[in-house]
Amino acid sequence: MASPTTKNHSHIEIDDINEESQQITEKDIVEKDMAPLPGSSIHRSSSRPQLDVSGAAIQGNFEEKDPAILLPNQTDDISHLALDIGGSLIKLIYFSRHADRQVDDGRKRKVKERLGVTNGSRRSYPILGGRLHFVKFETSKINECLDFIHSKQLHCGGMDPRCWPSDAPPSENAVIKATGGGAYKFADLFKERLGVSIEKEDEMNCLVSGANFLLKAIRHEAFTHMEGHKEFVQIDQNDLFPYLLVNIGSGVSMIKVDGDGQFQRVSGTNVGGGTYWGLGRLLTKCKSFDELLELSQRGDNSTIDMLVGDIYGGMDYSKIGLSASTIASSFGKTISENKDLEDYKPEDISLSLLRMISYNIGQIAYLNALRFGLKRIFFGGFFIRGHAYTMDTISFAVQFWSKGDAQAMFLRHEGFLGALGAFMSYEKHGLDDLMVHQLVERFPMGAPYIGGNVHGPPLGDLNEKISWMEKFVRKGTEITAPVPMAPPATTGLGGFEVPSSKGVLRSDASKLNVGVLHLVPSLEVFPLLADPKTYEPNTIDLSDHGELEYWFTVLSEHLSDLVDKAVASEGGTDDAKRRGDAFARAFSAHLARLMEEPAAYGKLGLANLLELREECLREFHFFDAYRTIKQRENEASLAVLPDLLMELDSLTEDMRLLTLIEGVLAANIFDWGSRACVDLYHKGTIIEIYRMSRKKMQRPWRVDDFDAFKERMLGSGDRKPQPHKRALLFVDNSGADIVLGMLPLARELLRRGTEVVLVANSLPALNDVTAMELPDIVAEAAKHCDILRGAAEAGGLLVDAMSNIQDGYKENTPSVPLMVVENGCGSPCIDLRQVSSELAAAAKDADLVILEGMGRSLHTNYNAKFKCDALKLAMVKNQRLAAKLVKGNIYDCVCRYEPAS
Ligand SMILES: CC(C)(COP(=O)(O)O)[C@@H](O)C(=O)NCCC(=O)O
Ligand SMILES: [Mn+2]
Known part of the structure; x- marks a missing residue:
């Protein structure tokens, strides 16, 4: 572990170098928001603004890409800055919001209608969505604080949210809430420099409301x-x-x-x-x-200090419970020694x-x-x-x-209690109504470097972030990942530096443990969790050092390959290479920081690391690194789907169910996040590997509850059980996994009269299929299958895609619906305490949950208990996990069935 070195800290200490720069950046920069992900509606990473949209109306042309929306009821005097100006430090909290690009297409509207999703459960939050940033300055350098506020235009709070941030001057009556003695002392300076008045808030009040908010709303506070x-x-x-x-x-x-x-x-x-x-x-x-x-x-x-031992001749004073090393008198030794201060x-x-x-x-x-x-x-x-x-x-x-x-x-937010309280005193914010599941804390690029000698203007766009990274490295201040790094990559302009022996994580890196708080009020707790209070998503606890070291090594070794894929997904341009290098550095820095202090970002589980990697990619605008691979695998798998369906239809009900489950397990081998699997892909085509994988499916599987599941599905003897009413299928990877594994299983459920909801990622992660991609895949599959076609139509999935269907066939008999909902996340794992409202609504009538894949059913949720029947299906594609979790070997399979608890 890198040992701390002495540094002279100066000026501003900042929590988020994502948006704030170091001295290196000299230009004056106007912050530009990072572009939102194309076509995605849930942005856990880049929380969207949640405004008061009642009475909203589109202005102008409906066909325009981003027509202006009039929000008549949106209060536009929301301030987004509060301060606690103490004797030594100024603590500043500011709120940022981003243009809402929610995609609400016909398909989604139909699914929402069917599921009864309304915004009714969402209370009216005046500042719904957005992010809270935590920043601090030394009080003696108040001018830097004022410059910071000015450069980010934070004092211009009362303005139209559609054009924030803007250069508009603050209105005559602009006020900033502040607490602490400095709110009195510096009131004139704020007026003079920024033209704003300070509204003083009672310090104790602020401390208490800040602490209450944190203790209620932040899980790992x-x-x-x-x-x-x-x-x-x-x-x-x-x-x-x-x-x-x-x-x-x-x-x-x-x-x-x-x-x-x-x-x-x-x-x-x-x-x-x-x-x-x-x-x-x-x-x-x-x-x-x-x-x-x-x-x-x-x-x-x-x-x-004079210790008990100094008085008692090196002995404890055990009679009254004082050990020899207990301090008897602070500074007491100096009275008996004839020494001066210099000694x-x-x-x-x-x-x-x-x-x-x-x-x-x-x-x-x-x-x-x-x-x-x-x-x-x-x-x-x-x-x-x-x-x-x-x-x-x-x-x-x-x-x-x-x-x-x-x-x-x-x-964790120890120093920000007062500032948070002051922020919350803006009555219209409604921050105190937010609940723990509606907050997501993110640790952007700057987190590992935070609090260093930050004294430049705020960082601007992506390019400036990359420059910052490059200059930081050139200055010889590259962070050292205390984990084995992959050999220098072939992609980057400069490649990776060989890690030097000197760690230069900021010497007091362990001191700042706050990220950016994303407020996402649309997130909900998955209603089918048996006991949300005791639910812990992570199966692997990284507080075990051996475990931590192992997974850090795995992720580090995977890094160069991931950068290659990411750069290729963006056309391999020089710009993409620069971004790729910056991503690799930023992610390595996170790893190094967490290796040094695993609890730095809150309680650390493997799922958090895997999600951090995806977030980091997005931060450098790699929105779908496996895009081409996914497309290729989808096409190859769709080509063999008709044969598979025919084969399935020739089987008895019993055999069909077994073959279907085998098929899901076999197809789960297509995982681009697993080192072993990626090596395997060099050895054959997708279809060859799939066939090989299916051939090896021999029961009993390592965890094998198939018989119990079969009994629930098909009954035994004369007993014919009621089919499930609605099944939620948490799908995993693109290609064979979805096309040849999960879709045929969905078809079987539909055939039996069970409604099926395919639950897929909101944002890409590795080669996982997303909710945006699924309707097209289903539409293609439906071309070969009446059951899927009828169900997809009934579920509103084929709104646009039906026009592609050639044979003019229209199902007359009503069918149970097949639907797609997004899960609210962009990670290979899933934390069921924070899912999309659509999924939460779909869960209300569900009586079967099927979780598929290593990320969703092993790394997370392996121990999760549900109120309804649950089936967890995965192939274990990592030797260590197989040994640890199921006492088995790589490529073993898990079919864990647990009836409603
Ligand atoms: C990221 C993953 C959880 C994805 O697996 P999936 O959910 O797709 O089955 C998995 O690829 C993983 O744990 N990879 C790291 C381990 C390894 O390379 O062996
Ligand atoms: Mn996956």
């Missing part, structure tokens, strides 16, 4: 930190209150929180962050708070000070918790700065004094 070990705590929203909030800024406030807006400042101490920094500066000549903190990491406080190491002084102050705060906090019978204590404020030692010291104090009864917890 609170964590414990003991002896270097960080563990996220799941907070039950209904059991949050009362708690003690300890905000450690320059001074310390202790607030008993009983509910939203219900709190009391019960105590505080003047010995806080300011004391540490002030005394530390005088005693060590350090130039910044971070430098002082950095110093403490190399310190030894026993040269300064002590600044490192030791810093550590003594840090421990003195942290213990003191921990102790006072515990006494107050005891006073009011509070079990939970949350510590926030920028004193902590994610600093492991500080958190350990506070935790130790709370643990020590409470004898393990009370627990110190920390917050």
Whole structure:
């Protein structure tokens, strides 16, 4: 692991270099939004604006690509900036929104009608959608903060959302909400420089509403930190209150929180962050708070503090539970030694000070918790700065004094409580109505570098992002991935650098753990989860270091191949190569950062890593790296579909069901995310591999519940069970997987009178089929099959595609419908706590869920329990996973059936 190095931090510390640049970028830049994905309606990564669209009407020509839409009820005075101006730091939160490109074609409308999807369940959020960004500056450099606000035009909040951001000057009465002492001190400066008034918000109020929001809405917000070990705590929203909030800024406030807006400042101490920094500066000549903190990491406080052992001749004072290493008196040793300040190491002084102050705060906090019978204590404020030692010291104090009864917890957005509260005080935002499943935290390109010496204007478009990456590298500050890198790629202009031995992740990288919060109110919890509270999507826990190392290696080794595919998908141009290199660097940087601190972005599971890779591709405008491969495989598979259907139709019902399940498992071999499978593809054509795979399908499979599934489907003896009413089929890959595997299975269900909903990705991920692509594939397949044709028509799937059907056939008999819905994600895995509203609506009448593929049914959801019958089907295409999960081998198959629980 890269060891931290000392750096002099200056100016602005910023959470999102995605949009903010380093010194290297000199030009003045106007931010341009990244282009949305073509033709996709759910943008978890680039959250869309959710405006008040009631009464919306298209203005002008309906046929135009992007006609202007008039939103008569949209309030256009939404501010998107709030500040907490403290003694040492300015914390800024701003909101950004993007042009809505929602595609609502005829097919989608029909499916929605059929599923009864309305916007009724969505409450009226004035700022539905968009993103929250978290930024900080040193208060002494307030001018940089003002420049930042100006360059992003954040003070021009009250404006038409359709043309935001704009260069329009702020209106006469523009106001910005702010809290903290600086809201008073700098009010005139804001008026003078930006022409805006500051509306002051009560600091305590803001702290509490910020903390309440975070604890309720962010899944991995609170964590414990003991002896270097960080563990996220799941907070039950209904059991949050009362708690003690300890905000450690320059001074310390202790607030008993009983509910939203219900709190009391019960105590505080003047010995806080300011004391540490002030005394530390005088005693060590350090130039910044971070430098002082950095110093403490190399310190030894026993040269300064009087320990119990110093008094008791190296012994514990065990009778009263004090070990020899317990501090008896902070700085106490210096009184008995005839030394001057210069005789002590600044490192030791810093550590003594840090421990003195942290213990003191921990102790006072515990006494107050005891006073009011509070079990939970949350510590926030920028004193902590994610600093492991500080958190350990506070935790130790709370643990020590409470004898393990009370627990110190920390917050990932520790420093932003006040600013968040100020932001929430804009009444029209409705932010506090958002629920945990409607927020997605993303860690863009800059996340691994965050908080470094950022002092340039905001980053502009994609090109500037790439330049930033390239210049960063040229300056010799390339990040080092502490994982084996693939050999230099052939695609990039400069190829990959051989990783150097010196890690240059920012020295205090571990200190900032916040990403950009995407607000996506259309997301819902999948209603068929048996117990959403205990549901954990990830099967593989990456807190196990061996596991982490293995998967990081797998992803690193896959990187050069992925870049090749991505670059080729964009025509192999020089521009694509540059983007490819920048993507590889950015993703490697994420990996390096997470290798160093796996919990840096919240609780880390394999699904998060796989999704991060897709997000990173999208960030560099690779929207569908496997596009051509998918098309090729679809065509090849569609060509053999008629023969397969004929073969199936010649079988008995029993044999047909078995052959269908075999077919799904066999076709799941087409996975471009698996190293082993990609190697295999060099050995034959798609159809040859498919045939080979089917031949090898011998029961019993490694996990084989087929008989139980068959009994539920076909019954036994004379018992003929009711067919399922509606089945949700979570499909996986393009090509054989969908065409020769899942579609024939869907056809069988339809034939039996079960409605089928094909659930596919909203955005591309590897070679997964998307909801946008499926209707065309179904239409092609329907040309060879009456059942599929009738069902697809009934489900509104063939709205446009029917015109392609040559034989003029029209089904007269009513058919159960076949539908397609998007799942709300763009990842090879699926987190069922955050799915599209369409899928949630489709789930309401479903009594069978079929999850297919390694990502959706093994990496995630293998242990998920459902309210309805569930079938999990996958081929295991990774040796380690096979050994670990099913005690088997690569290419083993899983057919796991669990009746409704
Ligand atoms: C990304 C995947 C989960 C996709 O698998 P699928 O869901 O398509 O079956 C899988 O390719 C994977 O885990 N790949 C990494 C492991 C490897 O290369 O062996
Ligand atoms: Mn897949």
